[in-house]
Amino acid sequence: MNFKLKIWRQKNSKDKGRFVDYTIENVADDTSFLEMLDILNEKLIANNEDPVAFDHDCREGICGTCSLHINGRPHGPKPKVTACQLFMRTFRDGEQITIEPWRAKSFPVIRDLITDRGAFERIIQAGGFISASTGSAPDGNAIPIPKADAEWAMDAAACIGCGACVAACKNASAMLFVSAKVAHLGKLPQGKVEAKKRVLNMIAQMDKEGFGSCTNTYACEAECPKGISVANIAYLNREFLKAGLS
């Protein structure tokens, strides 16, 4: 398969950045999207040109490192997969593919397709945990947890922190990310003790980081590679309201 690529190149955070056109030929259809970029980079290196910098690590869709905006969509056209799990057979032969970094004020570009997602770190540090120091735990079966609650918690905990929800949102809101953590911990009895403090602090940090507001367009859920549900946002709003009233 052959492709025309339009890739965002930006030397560093101070550089203005621009699109550069490349072509790539004879790519096998079972090549992953990132492997296609590997092939391009090998070609660039052979021509003494700087390879394209992009974030990636596990290449099996779980670490949340890869973060490519492909043809205007986070992680590309296929639902519920990360860019590393996207295969070239998804595209038409000869198609033009535009590749950009996440676009959000709170995720500044470091180089080419790599952004700084430190804002997510600081949101978790603001309250995305249960304060259970090592050694203080009772037996694992001491507190039975209804299966439905455990399942909801697990669904929410499946978030990989990639930032696609922010990139998908026209307001660059981080509500899906934040709500997934609030729901994961809030649904479990262990997490209820700090629920109020957690939701207030995480929301405050989210606002401080400059993420936009949620206007319920659900673009985040549509683009989330792990299918995190917007029901978590409803849960968060309820918790937030409750915390404000009590």
Place this chain on the structure above:
Amino acid sequence: MALDSKIPSGPIEKKWYNHKFNLKLVNPSNRRKYHIIVVGTGLAGGAAAATLGEMGYNVTAFCYQDSARRAHSIAAQGGINAAKNYRNDGDSVYRLFYDTVKGGDYRAREANVYRLAELSNNIIDQCVAQGVPFAREYGGYLDNRSFGGAQVSRTFYARGQTGQQLLLGAYSSLSRQVAEGTVTVHGRHEMLDVVIIDGKSRGVIVRDMVTGEIKSFAADAVVLATGGYGNVYYLSTNAKGCNTTAIWRAHKKGAFFGNPCFVQIHPTCIPVSGEHQSKLTLMSESLRNDGRVWVPVKKGDTRKPKDIPEAERDYYLERRYPSFGNLVPRDVASRAAKQVCDEGRGVGTSKMAVYLDFADAIKRQGKARIEEKYGNLFDMYQEITDENPYELPMRIYPAIHYTMGGLWVDYNLMTTIPGLFAGGEANFSDHGANRLGASALMQGLADGYFVLPSTVSGYLGSTELKKVTTDAPEFKVAEKEVKDRITKLLSVKGKYSVDHYHKKLGKIMWDYVGMSRNEAGLKSAITEIRALREDFWKNVRVLGEGEELNQSLEKAGRVADFLELGELLASDALNRRESCGGHFREESQTEDNEAKRDDENFSYVSAWEYKGDGVEPELHKEELTFEHCKPSQRSYK
């Protein structure tokens, strides 16, 4: 130098208990005066950094990923073992201990493994308290499943994402400590050297991967939890960034390397599809609970799987190992797959694959139940192969997955450099020659939450440490070495990319030091690796500069270290003229092609001492003694 494993005396079930009492303590109000560096933020590193922070130490953690949450522990799928015996099926700490020593083919230390089994239960409690959403039954209690090498159900799991959930648990504890101000985490920083002052580990040299700045950090103790070195094979189930640099640099500064040839080849991975492939994807071993492994009886059978009748299928694991069946340990399952493919009975286009078939399980339990148990794995398989595993059997083949070898450590997890500790996959300690499924998560967290916090404290409490700053000449020398090496890599300006060399190295390793090894092949490997290394330093092309984000430069430094480690791995395999666990020497096998151990001559841990570039490393032996698990020919028949 003589190896001292520092195994405490006394009965095995009292060793850790007594040892903890004998370890020196640091007064809570003095702890913040001690600075501890932790490199790597996976299960071992993340848990250790968080726990040391909770205790009140001043901790600095480094990871090469942009966030501590992305360490490769996150990719572990199947589960974590613990001897809770919630299933009332006869499990106990002693049985988990016994299974692990046996599964490791009697090449692990009994005392370490017993401690691991003992701590397994505390780990589950700790993780539940942190909010890890383990699978539960309808009554609200924790669910379990079975894993290879065990006849009890002792594996706790969170769908097919157990590693992710456990890591997020450790990460949340770590984040809490960052907020408390006890821990500082530096993401996108790579450790490039350890600094030794007066014979003790007193800090590290790191490269800021965004600016390229080389920085020094001084400390009272350094913990390396930087994972395994499976990427020396190029294709593996490891993340692309996993590397040996931290432990290899430590090795070159005096830390002995234990059992480098013990590499785990995981039986259930998606087969290689072509030259462009950059990594291999694991399909959790838990699939063997319900999947049946088979190949056609006939050689070169090209019929579709559904057209091959029962009688013409060879369920070779069930046939050869009736008591464990599809749940034999990983090394046994991998070798058996290689054997049937070598016989010409492999399936798929490459013929280097076997079937893992769920048809019976779906018929018996229903599609919904299978989906609940393995849904995300099935989806992942379909994404990659474009085949639907609910309808067609999966095609699988073994791939490099885990390295049991690593830095040699004593019972305190301290390397041969005082003050330098190694935890998790980075050390050699608990899995012997083969790791059982769901034991890596257990070991990483045991080391991180429970062992290192006690033993690092014990070291700090009993060692006189003079004040050290990064102005010390030793830091300046190490910084200069690191910078010179970067300049050297950038100034070769040769013809070939770093990946070119990495792929070549991987092929040598897989062909000669893979699932089946022999003397002639290992000797060829050593010669070829040396030649490739020489060529690398003459002809590698690394573009760009040192003072910027430069992914080619990062890779080049790592591959340069793999090119050295690869040789040590092959030398260790050559030295070990026996088969044990994942290490199969063709010269040492039974009549029915099972691995044949040689306890008389090889019941020891190989600990290699670096003696200088181009100089043969020196082999030290730590003899293993077995008081409880009497070595016998491992049988899963």
